[in-house]
Amino acid sequence: MRRLAGPGPGAMLAGGLFAVSRLSWQWSVVAEVFALNNLFVGLLFFATAGFHRAENATKRQKIAHWGALCCGLGLCNQHTLLLYVLVVIPWVLLRLHSLRELSLRGVVSLGACFLAGFLPYVYLPVSSYLNTARWSWGDQTTLSGLLTHLLREEYGTFSLAKTESSVSLRSMLR
Structure with a gap:
């Protein structure tokens, strides 16, 4: 602040x-995902404030790259960070564009930093294939198993509550 x-x-x-x-x-x-999620939210707020107050293009670019990496890492931890990322990324890109500091090379560089944050997901299929994965949901050796894990289907993403029968997100929200 x-x-x-x-x-x-x-x-x-x-x-x-x-x-x-x-x-x-x-x-x-x-020992749950929430503490690490709070850390990533704090880092992203810090980066957003630093980006907003940066005095020159070099500082803005540096902060934007670190922020992109934190966005990727944070999304590896918990998907609720997506609500923050969906607001911050367009704002950063719009701000860079309005300052005439956005280029195709810059977007590719920011995208690479964002994707580098997803590198922990590379470990999942490798450790599952080598049978060294501990405390992991399901079998990530197949694309289907990896997607099941990434979308948190076994955990109940978008179900909001466990019920006896299958209830859609729309009816649950209603």
Whole structure:
């Protein structure tokens, strides 16, 4: 907040409220995806603020590349980060375009950084094939098994709740 709004009581209040937030502390000590997801969200907020306040094109490009890598890594951890990424990526690209700092080479470079964040997914089929995967959902040696894992079908992605019968996302939201 200090990077976005400058020093002052608002930035101190926002930082202080987050620092004493019960949910942040509660989930930070649980061995689950939420603590790492919070880290990635924090890194992306930090990168977004730094990108917004960057003084020159070199700093903006550097921050954008680190942010793209963090977006990819964060999406490897938990798909809910997609809600943030779907807003930030177009904003960054639009901002770079409006400053005349966006080129095809730059988009390819940012895309490569984003895809580099997905490299942990390369480990899944390799470890499954070598039978060294521990605590993994399903068999990722086939494309079907890998997609089942990536889309979290066994975990219940988009089901919102476990029910006896098959209920669509639309009817569950209704």
